[in-house]
């Protein structure tokens with residue numbers, strides 16, 4: 001998938017003008033808050049349930065190397081084939097080679113963020129193998145060639161007219177319709193045929209339990225279950241941080257994941273695999289490949305602060321509560337992962353350079369951190385990335401150098417503040433500053449500033465202190 | 474070569490500064506654990522209904538077939554694909570079908586995987602399975618897939634009917650998983666949690682059922 | 697008699713000194729003696745937020761030097777309190793001497809409403825106001841400090857004032873320091889919504905206790921709806937009290 005993180009600001013401004021998206025987004029946060037809170041009520045103490053989930057993910061990240069090794073050993077013992085890939089390219093090459101070796105013409109995909117991260121679809125396509133996304137939302141955005149708008153509903157913002165045109169253009173429907181049900185039904189029929197003849201499927205993994213080697217998938221549509229039932233070859237791609245210590249840990253995370261994802265107690269389908277089908281079974285894969293992808297994560301892991309981002313379980317809750325996402329939607333983030341989740345992950349996976357906007361376009365309001373069932377502390381990570389990049393902006397560096405000299409001394413600080421007052425107040429009229437040419441244009445685009453008071457608090461206090469002292473004397 | 478990659482990745486992870494594993498607070502016991510049988514049943518039913526799954530009650534094994542017949546007639550099921558699991562096998566559905574005009578197929582009826590797939594996707598109107606467990610906390614049924622519980626039966630047809638003996642209804646997932654995954658040498662290849670029919674809300678957030686799998690899920694709770 | 701040490705952060709000192717005065721007046725009226733260290737500067741939040749940790753550490757050490765011995769420090773700016781409480785121990789994690797002092801300091805610094813309700817046990821400030829008010833939950837106060845009940849408690853005891861619900865009260869107003877200037881379109885969309893919710897709430901005054909939000913919301917109102925006001929809780933409680941007398 002193309003990386004467009006550097007176009008963040010321009011794309012955000014474009015999306016701000018998109019009335020339809022804005023309308024949808026305006027309803028998202030309250031809807032999410034209601035449904036999530038409703039589902040969390042089944043816990044006697046929702047905060048304790050979240051704390052428990054956060055501790056599981058913290059534990060999993062802290063013990064990642066051992067857990068991963070244990071998982072791989074157990075999965076292998078179940079008969080799964082474990083493939084390790086350092087990079088997205090390696091992973092793609094493996095899947096292509098497997099498809100070629102098995103002589104499959106196309107593969108079906110279950111929803112999987114990690115394969116989008118790898119750019120698997122494009123890679124297979126250019127090498128002569130079609131890859132069909134089978135989750136309805138993913139299917140639509142694959143035709144549209146856009147990144148997901150929201151991780152939970154990749155195409156949820158699109159008007160039906162756009163989907164109609166898209167389906168017509170790609171032969172999913174023959175007759176135009178804007179009926180939601182008819183469009184869904186058409187996609188079902190189109191993909192059903194693919195499933196029936198399917199030889200090889202590629203899915204993601206939501207969780208992997210170290211104690212058994214089992215992999216978990218969570219979904220509502222059933223496309224992943226079909227991917228695990230119909231074809232003879234199943235490839236399940238997991239980024240290496242998906243592992244959790246035990247089956248019970250996975251079960252509790254499931255509770256939190258579904259509640260934070262769609263407000264359900266449990267999604268329609270959870271499927272758990274330990275190895276391929278047994279001889280004599282009527283269906284299921286003859287061969288199950290579990291592809292463990294690193295793609296930079298082992299490097300991220302060396303940064304003790306940054307690696308806490310690996311706790312993320314991709315529930316999408318932080319998108320739904322983010323006030324910035326709530327204005328601009330998922331496109332401006334410019335890659336697979338959007339919203340606060342993308343703001344913490346993309347800089348790690350793509351580098352801090354081309355993702356600067358992602359960790360600056362935040363008010364650090366903490367709504368994401370508060371809602372996160374995995375315990376990701378987004379604001380803390382943003383500050384960490386900023387720190388790592390601070391030296392790259394010279395002008396700011398000089399400013400803070402000077403600032404640092406002043407801040408150490410009350411005398412110097414208040415002297416400087418005194419000098420500042422007339423400079424700023426030059427722009428004031430009737431107690432209000434409406435603009436300061438060349439300075440803070442962004443602020444003044446829509447806001448005034450009050451003129452600076454005649455005296456700072458500091459000065460007033462000193463004066464009153466003198467008066468009080470004089471009075472006492 | 475692949476082993477090199479494995480070693481490389483694991484070495485790199487292990488060479489990173491060690492993390493301190495946090496203390497793990499226990500999960501306060503879920504209230505569902507203290508429910509009695511009838512309460513479990515009603516919670517199970519309520520939760521499944523939230524996801525538009527339906528629960529029918531059958532007093533005993535004899536009572537299952539009238540339900541099946543009624544459903545088959547209402548949903549215009551002419552051919553159904555049935556599992557041969559421990560719950561369904563004693564019911565002899567094939568013989569029952571002959572008397573009611575419903576053709577009951579099982580995976581064994583097909584000479585190869587291709588013809589079985591073709592039937593599961595295109596010929597049958599319903600899949601019938603037993604359910605190995607029910608979990609009240611979310612209104613979920615659990616299926617342990619094996620030779621007698623093929624995977625496609627409960628996901629390919631538009632209607633899924635599952636028969637759940639009430640003594641297999643438990644409160645929370647852990648009670649199921651602890652027993653299923655207890656023996657490390659006999660782990661199930663495929664285990665599913667099913668909580669309602671196949672659903673999506675991907676177009677404009679509006680619900681659409683039967684996206685890829687069943688449009689309806691009916692659980693017949695026996696006992 | 698209780699004594700508190702006032703921490704008056706930059707924005708208040710420079711732009712909104714009246715909030716500092718109101719804080720002082722309010723505390724004095726409630727029988728609290730205020731001291732003010734004139735050596736105080738900035739808590740370092742701008743440097744932390746910009747990623748200049750080295751410089752932020754200078755501010756942190758200075759702050760600890762200035763305030764380190766005070767029994768209670770009170771500030772009308774929750775985000776600065778939050779910076780001292782949460783950022784300092786981490787900023788100074790590799791300097792045991794300073795980290796210990798930062799950790800010792802953290803529980804002694806309070807946002808104003810938090811101090812009034814939790815420490816002084818006051819909820820009635822003797823204030824009076826004839827009208828409807830709404831309360832904006834500033835992010836750093838609500839989520840950073842977990843302070844939300846306290847200001848509402850204080851408001852509920854203001855005679856004549858009716859606290860009306862504000863839609864999206866907990867949603868960020870779009871300030872975020874440098875964010876507001878750097879991403880003006882996004883920030884404006886956020887503050888616009890905040891103001892629209894305020895206007896729709898039926899309140900005739902919007903109250904909050906964070907100077908950053910005050911500049912942002914106030915700046916937007918001043919430009920677009922100049923007859924509608926936003927006010928810091930300290931000013932509201934201090935001034936309203938005066939009126940009654």
Ligand code: SF4
Pocket residue numbers: 311312313314315316317318319340341368371372373374375376
């Ligand atoms: S960061 Fe947290 S809230 Fe956001 S998607 Fe990941 S787990 Fe969910």
